[in-house]
Amino acid sequence: MTSKGNPCLSGRGVTKIFGFGRHKTVAVDHVDFDFHEGEIVSIVGESGSGKTTLAKMLLGLISLTEGEIYFQGKKRDLSSGKKKQEYWRNIQAIFQDPFSSYNIFHKIDAVLLDCIRMRGGGKLPREKKVELMTEACSFVNLKFAELTNKYPFELSGGQMQRLMIARIFLLKPKILVADEPTSMIDACSRATILDYLMKLRNEIGMTLIFITHDIGLAYYVSDTIYIMERGRFVESGSADDVILHPKHPYTRRLISDVPKIYEEWDLSTV
Amino acid sequence: MGRVMLEVRDLTTKYVTRYKEDVYAVDHVSLKIEEGKTLGIAGESGCGKSTLALSLMGYYFPPLHYISGEIIIDGQNITGMKPDEVRRSILGREIAYIPQAAMNALNPTRKVIDFIGDVIRAHDPTWTKQMIYDHARALFERLGLPPEVLHKYPVELSGGMKQRTVIAVAVTLTPKVLIADEPSSALDVTSQKMVIKMLRDMMESGFIKAMIFITHELPLLYNVADDIMVMYAGQIVERGTAKQTVFDPLHPYSKGLMGSILVPESGLRSAKLTAIPGAPPNLKNPPPGCRFADRCKYVKAECRVMSVPLYEVGQGRAYRCILSEEELRRAYAHDE
Numbered sequence: 181m182t183s184k185g186n187p188c189l190s191g192r193g194v195t196k197i198f199g200f201g202r203h204k205t206v207a208v209d210h211v212d213f214d215f216h217e218g219e220i221v222s223i224v225g226e227s228g229s230g231k232t233t234l235a236k237m238l239l240g241l242i243s244l245t246e247g248e249i250y251f252q253g254k255k256r257d258l259s260s261g262k263k264k265q266e267y268w269r270n271i272q273a274i275f276q277d278p279f280s281s282y283n284i285f286h287k288i289d290a291v292l293l294d295c296i297r298m299r300g301g302g303k304l305p306r307e308k309k310v311e312l313m314t315e316a317c318s319f320v321n322l323k324f325a326e327l328t329n330k331y332p333f334e335l336s337g338g339q340m341q342r343l344m345i346a347r348i349f350l351l352k353p354k355i356l357v358a359d360e361p362t363s364m365i366d367a368c369s370r371a372t373i374l375d376y377l378m379k380l381r382n383e384i385g386m387t388l389i390f391i392t393h394d395i396g397l398a399y400y401v402s403d404t405i406y407i408m409e410r411g412r413f414v415e416s417g418s419a420d421d422v423i424l425h426p427k428h429p430y431t432r433r434l435i436s437d438v439p440k441i442y443e444e445w446d447l448s449t450v
Numbered sequence: 451m452g453r454v455m456l457e458v459r460d461l462t463t464k465y466v467t468r469y470k471e472d473v474y475a476v477d478h479v480s481l482k483i484e485e486g487k488t489l490g491i492a493g494e495s496g497c498g499k500s501t502l503a504l505s506l507m508g509y510y511f512p513p514l515h516y517i518s519g520e521i522i523i524d525g526q527n528i529t530g531m532k533p534d535e536v537r538r539s540i541l542g543r544e545i546a547y548i549p550q551a552a553m554n555a556l557n558p559t560r561k562v563i564d565f566i567g568d569v570i571r572a573h574d575p576t577w578t579k580q581m582i583y584d585h586a587r588a589l590f591e592r593l594g595l596p597p598e599v600l601h602k603y604p605v606e607l608s609g610g611m612k613q614r615t616v617i618a619v620a621v622t623l624t625p626k627v628l629i630a631d632e633p634s635s636a637l638d639v640t641s642q643k644m645v646i647k648m649l650r651d652m653m654e655s656g657f658i659k660a661m662i663f664i665t666h667e668l669p670l671l672y673n674v675a676d677d678i679m680v681m682y683a684g685q686i687v688e689r690g691t692a693k694q695t696v697f698d699p700l701h702p703y704s705k706g707l708m709g710s711i712l713v714p715e716s717g718l719r720s721a722k723l724t725a726i727p728g729a730p731p732n733l734k735n736p737p738p739g740c741r742f743a744d745r746c747k748y749v750k751a752e753c754r755v756m757s758v759p760l761y762e763v764g765q766g767r768a769y770r771c772i773l774s775e776e777e778l779r780r781a782y783a784h785d786e
Contacts, residue, residue, distance in 0.1 A: 226638040226639065226640050226641075227608075227609060227637075227638045227641070228608075336495070336496075336729075337495070338495075363636075365495075366494045366495045366666040367494070367666045367667060367668065367707065367710045367711070368494040368666070368706070368707065368710050368725060368726050369494070369495075369725075370710060370712075371709070371710040371723045371724065371725035372725040374723060375723065375725060393638040393639060394639075394712065395639065395714045396669075396711075396712035396713045396714045396718065397712050398714075399712075399714040399718055399719065400712050400718055400719060400723065419719065420719070423714045424716055433640070434639060434640070435714055437639040437640045437642070437643045438639050438669070438713060438714055439646075439667070439669040439670040439672070439673045439713075440669060440673075440713050440715060441668075441669050441672050441673075441696060441711065441713060441715075442713075442715055443715065445673045447643065447646065447647045447650060
């Protein structure tokens with residue numbers, strides 16, 4: 181693991197509670213974290229452990245019940261639409277289901293043009309925009325000439341997810357939250373998507389936050405892994421420490437639940 | 451050699467598109483499953499895995515059409531049976547199918563017991579409510595599921611429980627062969643393990659006699675299947691035992707699939723994940739030669755013109771490539 185940069189996103193006592201009184205659900209329960217610049221972090225947990233809720237809070241899509249999130253050392257301020265937009269220039273996301281990430285009424289050009297406008301390139305001449313879009317598409321091995329004037333549903337899942345990465349390439353955010361980016365696409369395209377994400381990280385030096393239940397993926401890509409159970413981080417540390425020498429029983433169980441090929445997969449412990 | 455539960459000989463089926471184009475999604479596929487065995491089918495999206503599963507049941511409805519081949523389930527040849535007859539006497543009783551994402555298709559306004567009742571009444575409308583309930587309860591106890599679930603709505607169940615319920619509904623009439631199409635790909639690892647354990651228990655206790663397991667997750671397949679068949683563009687490209695296919699793949703495509711495995715075991719971080727470049731060919735007009743030629747690292751000029759047969763290596767092992775076993779192994783060793 182390389183030496184850590186400055187903390188770029190930190191949280192102290194971050195909590196989210198849904199509902200009131202008897203129907204109260206504590207989705208995220210007083211978690212603390214420090215994500216550093218250029219670091220690849222994975223938050224691993226099973227369904228219902230609160231990892232997506234945490235991701236939404238990081239993105240500023242839902243409010244915090246308690247606690248604070250610090251962005252680049254300063255308290256995050258999302259009190260006005262303008263500030264939110266400013267924040268979103270720095271933090272972007274790729275979601276699980278590529279099929280529902282796009283507005284089905286907008287052509288692919290519109291998706292990419294939006295990104296250019298967001299970076300302040302709205303007044304550029306058309307040729308310059310096309311050039312930018314072509315560059316972004318070729319980064320993920322798509323051909324813009326084939327995509328232009330098409331609708332998102334004409335693409336395959338893997339292509340849509342790659343187009344998402346092309347968007348991120350145009351936006352060049354400081355932080356990217358990838359919420360299960362590969363769980364809906366098959367194993368062969370998965371490697372491609374991960375490769376592009378890593379390439380993109382090296383290119384623009386952003387912080388990558390993976391939210392996943394695939395512990396194999398987390399181990400493969402990340403520097404740091406946080407294991408989440410019922411809204412709390414039960415274990416965290418460098419990928420090698422957490423996966424090869426797990427301390428918490430929950431981490432051990434998660435690892436033992438993954439089908440292996442070089443070791444016996446014990447089915448009796450369900 | 452055990453009793454053959456399912457045999458398919460040279461099955462070819464096609465889809466006819468809106469524009470009357472033929473798409474051969476299953477192209478001369480033969481397979482055989484013995485009693486107590488699980489056959490795994492691997493391959494990426496769009497290579498015909500699910501279409502093969504549909505074709506195996508002999509129940510065709512447009513746009514899927516039968517072309518040629520034979521299907522024999524436990525000695526009974528169902529080729530050429532009328533769709534209605536297949537539905538009444540074969541589906542659910544001889545062979546059952548769990549489609550992909552079946553758990554998301556449960557009617558939210560009905561209880562689990564109603565789904566089981568539907569399956570039973572479709573085959574024998576004379577069953578009373580009490581008979582169905584007794585049967586369902588016995589079935590759930592047998593499969594190790596809590597009987598309370600019978601009176602719940604789908605929304606009240608977790609993803610893993612929903613998937614196990616779907617499997618229970620599929621095996622209501624104790625079919626001999628079960629086809630499970632990606633039964634666990636939408637679940638997290640813990641629920642996935644429970645689903646797999648349930649399937650494996652069913653096999654071990656002889657509740658179902660043979661299983662076809664379809665997935666693109668090779669580590670999972672390796673743990674579930676006795677034999678693995680790798681499909682590419684509607685054809686079988688490799689067949690062998692699970693161990694052979696995973697640890698000693700012959701076809702370059704199987705080798706490529708192996709390169710995309712992510713398991714949390716030491717050594718993974720230093721290993722480079724290799725993706726197979728490109729996409730599968732369009733099956734409307736497949737290339738005349740090897741269908742994998744465009745994406746193959748070891749492609750030769752003849753690959754693109756000569757159609758490649760499935761070479762039988764012996765002991766059920768087969769692969770579809772013009773290179774010899776030795777040449778392939780040497781090429782792989784050279785790359786590593």
